[in-house]
Amino acid sequence: MAGNYVRRTVITRLAVSDEQRDLLEETISEWKRVCQIATDKAWNVCNAKSDVQPLAYDDVREQTSLGSQHAVLATHQAAQAITGCIERRGEGESVSKPTFTAPTVTYDTRTMTLFDDETVSLSTTESRVRCELVLPEIDEGYQQQYLDSEEWQATESTLTIGNDDTVLLHLGLRRPKTDAERDTAEDGTVLGVDLGVENIAVTSTARFFSGRNLNHRLRQFEKTRGGLQRTGTRSAHRTLREASGRQLRHIRGRMHEVANGLVAEAIRYDCDLIVFEDLTEIRENTNAAWGHKWAFSELYEKVDYKAEQAGITVKQVGASYTSKRCCECGFTAGENRPTRTEFCCQKCGSEANADYNAAKNIGLRYVRRGQQSSRRTGDSQLALKSGTMTPSDGFIPHPEGFEAEFTDKPHRQEANPPG
Known part of the structure; x- marks a missing residue:
């Protein structure tokens, strides 16, 4: 269950060759196309992932070069977008069929592998590419505390390519909650x-x-x-x-x-x-x-x-x-x-x-x-x-030097204040 995990997102730049960037750009282009095909098929028909996937899967596999697992993820993205429209419509908003223009593509553990040598393997429309994570030179960078820990495991992530051709990976990570965290973090x-x-x-x-x-x-x-x-x-x-x-x-x-x-x-x-x-x-x-x-x-x-x-x-x-x-x-x-x-x-x-x-x-x-x-x-x-x-x-x-301004004043408390 989602509630049994603590989740984090680590953003890092990828070092890619021109050939790798071209493959990733082509994958993004096909991803958007698959999302649109699935949305066109399911719009005003269904919105659950379990319904959109079988409805659109054969068409997207025939019409695009996206791999099978990426095709499944794209149908899920379409279902999520349609569901969002239905919710907004229920609140009185005027909505139209979603279109997909953002230069992003979603990865999961089947389409992405994170290695201990700080590289990542990503599925594309042709073959996998293995890219180096560009991390801060200092070992204390915030990414390192997650990448060096065996507790944190990679989960669904997003890759995007900016206008300056920078390739960024929004790496999703999760770890199981401790017993204390599952017990509503009562000591916090x-x-x-x-x-x-x-x-x-x-x-x-x-x-x-x-x-x-x-x-x-x-x-x-x-x-x-x-x-x-x-x-x-x-x-x-x-x-x-x-x-x-x-x-x-x-x-x-x-x-x-x-x-x-x-x-x-x-x-x-x-x-x-x-x-x-x-x-x-x-x-x-x-x-x-x-x-x-x-x-x-x-x-x-x-x-x-x-x-x-x-x-x-x-x-x-x-x-x-x-x-x-x-x-x-x-x-x-x-x-x-x-x-x-x-x-x-x-x-x-x-x-x-x-x-x-x-x-x-x-x-x-x-x-x-x-x-x-x-x-x-x-x-x-x-x-x-x-x-x-x-x-x-x-x-x-607070200890001296804490950034907050001191506006609260200590007050005498009752020994047993009423509940």
Whole structure:
């Protein structure tokens, strides 16, 4: 199962001769042609890999010079592209049949062999070519830690040729998860994430991903929508469909940016887990122009996928009272949050941005759950901008010289804060 592996992608340049580059370019050209043939056959017919492959395989083998295993991989690529179109169509976007223009080709363990002498053998339309990996001269290069380890095994990879004729191999690697990693990485550092309207996401390390520009743009769109609906002409309806598609693409693009930012924040603070509030507790409509449950679900799925590639686990915890509970003393009351953005504890006087307070509560809820469970050792900690925190030990500052700015302050913790 995919979830049983930690995955990495190592990018390296290949040293190739002119003849080898020509063969690789020809292979890429045939790959794109096979993907297109398979897509043409399966479009509006089927989209599962198990269906597209038998439907298109004979045709692509007869019409192209791509090898049998590469032909199979290309039909799978076509199936994936069609599936993506179906998903976007289901979200209201206008989609058209995929076309393949990128100068890339996919390899797997049958079409690519990685050798211990830092060379790689690649299938082409004619014969295999064996190329040298161009690695940094220093042994400490990031690629080396994976290539020199027996734990990491090559898996599906991508080769691309740039405009300057540079040949790059995006080498996919994987290793089995350890028992601790399979047991939800309970002893790691946790990044708490709160989702909302004013801010799409806020982390326990005080990184804010604003939703204001998105809200402004889509409010303008709502005004346009009203005018077009009142017009009621065929042209107005066509314009409305096109505008709706643009807005959905804009939302997806913003969620993609936020997902990248969340994973980058987890990596920066050396986090093992990213913890969200339970998405099932989010209302379908959050009174924002974009704030529907599907948008948060899309964000979660993107983070989950990107985090897995970085070896980071993604979890959800119940979000009840996280917006009303003081993360410093544990006192919970509706009066603690007088406005959407403000939090002021009525017991200890702690003040904070309301979303930031909630993000810390979400992360702490996972940490507390680990400490209270008999299955876990309870050594996880919450990542803050200036240090880490646990309910029992309180605030621990980062070592001197850590790149984060010191904005959090240590606070007195209750001996047994309420769960």
